[in-house]
Amino acid sequence: MLAFALRRLAQSAGVLFVMSLLVFVGVYAIGNPVDILINPQADQAEIARATAALGLDQPLWRQYWNFLSGALTGDLGRSFVANVPAVHLILDRMPATVELALTAMVIAIVLGIPLGLLAGLKPESWVGKTIMAGSILGFSLPTFWVGLMLIMIFSVHLGWLPTTGRGPTVEVLGLHVSVLTWDGIRHILLPATNLALFKLSLLIRLTRAGTREALSQDYVRFARAKGLSMRRVVAVHVLKNIMIPIVTVVGLEFGSVIAFAIVTETIFAWPGMGKLLIDSINTLDRPVIVAYLLIIVFLFVLLNLIVDFTYTLLDPRVRLSGARS
């Protein structure tokens, strides 16, 4: 177990290194941040001064070297446009995104697994068919459009929920949380639903397929023959057996929900990391882009690790060893 964890960490360090190099070169290839950040009233001397001030006058390898030596001491650089450490900027915005992602995941799980089970148990009924048809919509409609439609219907026409933004936050253990107040919940409902829609459809389909497969397995037939109630068969035997793929997907998708909440955050003006990334790309704020992607890579590595450990809890046959990674 320990060997496994250590090996994973070593691999992650390698991934982080490669990632930082890619992003660095990538941003360099897009354009020169000074060209975006400089005020039009600047002349050549002022442009040269700003270039030097941001360290962009040095050759790329030296810029990267400076970044790397900073990174090893935990300093990922300062945002060009905010003049505060990039990591602070991201960590400041992270709770909002994590809160949104968690809420979306909860919506997806709480609705997705029961609906998927239902569709799997009664595939030919109209309920099952409606659920499946709904999941196709959830898959195929673009997040962007659905988000705007949600705003138009529930905020502009019905006036039930606020259009955009995050509600008032309450500080819990140093973190700002908005789901603890009614106003906060009203604010998060639309963006979280918007973000959950795709994952919800995914979970419905996954659960349904798993359920259908499990129902035809010998252990289910045996359990039924033994005289167990259908309720018990589904709740204990089917559900537990289809959980492995679901946990994998939930774990990995949680990462992608955090990393790619960008569209939802932009439409709903949700002050999370995704919006920060978009703004930073527009201003070529390289330190923030690099730091953001490094944090996301780290997050994925961590989630993979958690998923692996969860397997062992769900299925005793899975053993983590140095060889399996």
Next chain:
Amino acid sequence: MHRNCLLALALAASALTASAADLVVGMGADVTSMDPHVLNAAPNNSIAEQVFGTLVNRDPRQRLEPGLAESWRVVDETTWEFKLRRGVKFHDGSDFTAEDVAYTVERPATLKGVPGGFTVFTRAIVEKIIVDPHTIRFKTAKPYPNMPIDMSLLPILSKKAAQNATSADFDSGKAAIGAGPYRLVRFTKGDRIELARNEAYWGPKSAWDRVTFRLLTNDASRLAALLAGDVHLIEVIPPQDFAKVKANKDLNVFTISSNRMIFFHLDSGRDKTPFVFDKSGKPVEKNPFKDVRVRRALSKAINRQAIVDRVMEGLAIPAGQFVPEGFFGYVPTLKAESYDPDGARKLLAEAGYPDGFTLTLHGPNNRYVNDEQVVQAVAQMLARVGIATRVETLPFSVYMTRARKYDFSAALLGWGVSTGEASYPLGSLIATVDAKKGMGPFNWSQYSNQKMDALLEQALATVDNPKREKLLQEATEMALRDHAVIPLHYQVNTWAARKGYVYTPRTDERTFAHAARPQ
């Protein structure tokens, strides 16, 4: 029972008055810092000017008026004197004096690791002389007529609050102590800026107790927030929705010509140009844009009114020079080129291109209002006079870097004249490129006209206003009769508000809470 009723009534009344005196504004672009000298970008400056204030204010049409300075004058050719307003207090109650001004003027050059951009306003000053606590003199190396304009763009800090502060201290509000009409209550990055009225403000009292600027950068969401009543006022109405917003009885619309002119730079300085080919696709021998007849032909081929009506949904004004009417240096006789495709064909034939040539137009696709569509419309118009035109549009971040390397033959650019006068666009856009003199940093045409340069240089050293204006007009006319660039249109700035809220539109694209008032 009665008492309860009264209490409830009183509460209801107070709730009403509180909400009636609050303003929520939807901003269209991100504000990155509360430190006013970190990044010279319009959204940051807009907030900074409301919190900190400037020595000189700009009226809605960018004419200068007294701000923290009551008056200013030229002492001699190289000395400006600013008389500071007496009795002005910063938000923390301390006095505003010449020390604070001297400190502010020094600060931009001392900031490390930031793009900044405020040294352009301070570096002409070679010496600061504090005559008395309410009089300060700036010495310059040579005559410098634009000093009051520069001072209208530099937010003034309190020395006491700012001198040992980091940018993070400004964000937290600790160092964001100014003398503007509002004080900073809270800055939530990427989300909102909350301000409260500065009760001790020297000027007219703002109508709003509290103001919230929400950062709603997505056009559709910003408009939805207004429609739902979540915000009272938004800037930048998406042009495709303008007609609908205008027809909506619950909303008021406010517009004004902006100071931003959209135009094409034509690569006229070089013998070879990268994106012009003959009809068979081979590079041309000589650069056609060196010939003024070809440049004039392109200008005549463009139907500006059609672009304004169809592409810009009426939210633009055809342009014939860098500054719109009413700005310092505007030439009344210089009108937008009229549409004349036959004349264009004739000129092309005269210049030796009876069959035209092949050209690629470049432009950004996320910077100006409908920028990509404008480039496409121009391409179609050029095709009609025989210039086979391709279009390539790029995100601004990519576009700008390539354009500054002179990578294009015809490149779209928009220029907001933040100074409100003509020397700035002339110097940045068409003066001969000269890094030593700081001229032509954005002259992507590499246009060069010695006579124009001389006129401009003379204007920049002439402190006398009428004389300077005449020189600028002469320079403008000389350059534009020579088609140094191809002007297209001035953008129109737009605001929309809920019924009951009025906004005084501004040419400088600023959204100021004190420019809004209840109806």
